[in-house]
Amino acid sequence: xxxxxxxxxxxxxxxxxxxxxxxxxxxxxxxxxxxxxxxxxxxxxxxxxxxxxxxxxxxxxxxxxxxxxxxxxxxxxxxxxxxxxxxxxxxxxxxxxxxxxxxxxxxxxxxxxxxxxxxxxxxxxxxxxxxxxxxxxxxxxxxxxxxxxxxxxxxxxxxxxxxxxxxxxxxxxxxxxxxxxxxxxxxxxxxxxxxxxxxxxxxxxxxxxxxxxxxxxxxxxxxxxxxxxxxxxxxxxxxxxxxxxxxxxx
Amino acid sequence: xxxxxxxxxxxxxxxxxxxxxxxxxxxxxxxxxxxxxxxxxxxxxxxxxxxxxxxxxxxxxxxxxxxxxxxxxxxxxxxxxxxxxxxxxxxxxxxxxxxxxxxxxxxxxxxxxxxxxxxxxxxxxxxxxxxxxxxxxxxxxxxxxxxxxxxxxxxxxxxxxxxxxxxxxxxxxxxxxxxxxxxxxxxxxxxxxxxxxxxxxxxxxxxxxxxxxxxxxxxxxxxxxxxxxxxxxxxxxxxxxxxxxxxxxx
DNA sequence: CGCAATATTGACCATCATCAATTGGCGTGG
DNA sequence: CCACGCCAATTGATGATGGTCAATATTGCG
Numbered sequence: 001x002x003x004x005x006x007x008x009x010x011x012x013x014x015x016x017x018x019x020x021x022x023x024x025x026x027x028x029x030x031x032x033x034x035x036x037x038x039x040x041x042x043x044x045x046x047x048x049x050x051x052x053x054x055x056x057x058x059x060x061x062x063x064x065x066x067x068x069x070x071x072x073x074x075x076x077x078x079x080x081x082x083x084x085x086x087x088x089x090x091x092x093x094x095x096x097x098x099x100x101x102x103x104x105x106x107x108x109x110x111x112x113x114x115x116x117x118x119x120x121x122x123x124x125x126x127x128x129x130x131x132x133x134x135x136x137x138x139x140x141x142x143x144x145x146x147x148x149x150x151x152x153x154x155x156x157x158x159x160x161x162x163x164x165x166x167x168x169x170x171x172x173x174x175x176x177x178x179x180x181x182x183x184x185x186x187x188x189x190x191x192x193x194x195x196x197x198x199x200x201x202x203x204x205x206x207x208x209x210x211x212x213x214x215x216x217x218x219x220x221x222x223x224x225x226x227x228x229x230x231x232x233x234x235x236x237x238x239x240x241x242x243x244x245x246x247x248x249x250x
Numbered sequence: 251x252x253x254x255x256x257x258x259x260x261x262x263x264x265x266x267x268x269x270x271x272x273x274x275x276x277x278x279x280x281x282x283x284x285x286x287x288x289x290x291x292x293x294x295x296x297x298x299x300x301x302x303x304x305x306x307x308x309x310x311x312x313x314x315x316x317x318x319x320x321x322x323x324x325x326x327x328x329x330x331x332x333x334x335x336x337x338x339x340x341x342x343x344x345x346x347x348x349x350x351x352x353x354x355x356x357x358x359x360x361x362x363x364x365x366x367x368x369x370x371x372x373x374x375x376x377x378x379x380x381x382x383x384x385x386x387x388x389x390x391x392x393x394x395x396x397x398x399x400x401x402x403x404x405x406x407x408x409x410x411x412x413x414x415x416x417x418x419x420x421x422x423x424x425x426x427x428x429x430x431x432x433x434x435x436x437x438x439x440x441x442x443x444x445x446x447x448x449x450x451x452x453x454x455x456x457x458x459x460x461x462x463x464x465x466x467x468x469x470x471x472x473x474x475x476x477x478x479x480x481x482x483x484x485x486x487x488x489x490x491x492x493x494x495x496x497x498x499x500x
Numbered sequence: 501c502g503c504a505a506t507a508t509t510g511a512c513c514a515t516c517a518t519c520a521a522t523t524g525g526c527g528t529g530g
Numbered sequence: 531c532c533a534c535g536c537c538a539a540t541t542g543a544t545g546a547t548g549g550t551c552a553a554t555a556t557t558g559c560g
Contacts, residue, residue: 052490071400074486079400096386101393101491135385136346142392143351149395150321150329152402153447157548188506197403202548204508220506220557236324240302241351407516438538452516454540470538 011063014175018087021174022133029127038113043106054100058114062086065110066186071102080195087175093138095120108186143241152197157206160196162235165216165223170239181225261313264425268337271424272383279377288363293356304350308364312336315360316436321352330445337425343388345370358436393491402447407456410446412485415466415473420489431475
């Protein structure tokens with residue numbers, strides 16, 4: 001629970017990897033990112049990290065596990081707004097938007113690091129380039145929201161699931177967490193439905209269809225993409241909105 | 251089409267008003283905003299301003315009229331991602347995200363001002379506070395995307411339209427463009443449908459319901475909210491996500 | 501082994517989409 | 531001044547995607 005934890009090198013490095021995927025970093029800047037003091041916390045599946053209405057004085061770096069942002073609406077319904085992989089700082093926005101307008105929670109046992117805003121502000125003051133890249137990160141965040149809006153608003157259930165699995169594949173790949181066409185994805189079918197504006201029942205049926213059609217297999221352990229071409233075509237997936245210019249593509 | 255246009259004071263001032271709604275501005279900062287050089291352009295209804303794939307070297311300030319961001323998907327379907335009022339800079343993100351991942355177009359005859367990125371970069375270098383407020387603006391942009399996702403994913407047609415009319419009321423109010431519970435809103439029913447993931451036909455029916463129930467009346471000239479309380483309740487409207495702390499509330 | 505959460509399947513239903521036609525407003529040209 | 535054309539609004543009839551309700555099967559795990 002304190003600052004210098006011995007076996008955290010690999011996890012911290014994913015932050016550097018993530019930020020480097022957004023733009024050039026000098027060695028000094030990389031080291032400054034590596035040196036960020038953080039308070040590490042282990043989370044259980046389902047634990048909330050920040051809630052709507054909070055005014056946190058820290059931001060949260062995902063070290064490992066799987067985290068999501070969500071909003072609750074009436075009658076226990078919820079909308080998941082984003083999934084976050086290790087290396088992400090899902091609430092980076094609290095640097096400039098003091099009140100949380102949604103929740104952040106763990107979808108699996110996870111480890112996160114809390115970084116004081118003061119450290120982050122000092123960091124961007126000393127390294128304006130890191131400030132640009134942080135800003136850029138929140139902009140890509142917004143680009144993903146937009147693409148999800150298109151999916152929920154204008155694509156059918158099969159296309160939405162196809163699109164989501166393609167997106168997450170590229171995002172996991174950017175932080176080196178894919179092997180062949182597989183990546184860890186611990187979301188339940190309920191959670192997939194909450195992300196895509198569908199019910200569990202329907203998600204279940206569509207997953208069977210996609211599996212039967214040899215496109216993709218999804219279970220609690222992860223996602224196996226068995227036919228990238230057809231899956232991307234079905235979901236009309238165009239990775240432009242991820243702005244991953246400097247990563248390897250699919 | 252050139253920099254100093256005589257009768258633009260009121261329109262330019264809306265930018266100052268908008269940015270001031272995001273946080274404190276010093277007199278110097280306000281004047282720097284007022285002095286931004288821009289190339290003014292008149293747009294017809296339907297004109298595109300920037301397109302997906304473009305790499306603009308300017309950002310676009312809405313001086314008057316009504317502008318939206320949208321994406322096209324297969325079979326002529328489209329999803330409108332955002333509406334923008336005068337005072338907004340809808341593509342401020344191009345400062346740090348060089349490639350446009352969506353389109354920006356006018357929904358009515360409009361006047362916009364194009365501002366060179368170099369001027370904006372110089373501005374935020376000289377006045378870091380303006381940089382923070384610009385960043386903040388793009389974050390609120392993202393907060394609105396999130397709220398729209400919730401609507402499209404988890405609210406029915408009546409709630410979505412109720413919610414949208416409430417949101418736009420507060421946003422128009424923040425730049426002083428409302429009178430009583432009315433504001434100009436030139437979107438067609440097709441465009442409202444494209445924003446909310448609905449068809450024209452259904453939008454039309456729901457608008458009739460809301461009018462018959464005495465909640466809100468919408469036509470090409472604008473929106474009359476006849477029963478704010480019930481309308482906001484129906485749409486489960488909570489303005490927290492607009493982060494308008496320093497504006498007057500409803 | 502047994503609970504609890506998740507996955508799966510069936511039956512039925514509702515919201516909203518699709519297709520199609522009509523009306524009304526408005527600008528333009530004869 | 532009126533006819534034509536166009537676009538938006540409106541309404542009816544019908545249908546499909548996906549939701550709701552409910553029951554059963556699995557799976558993970560203490």
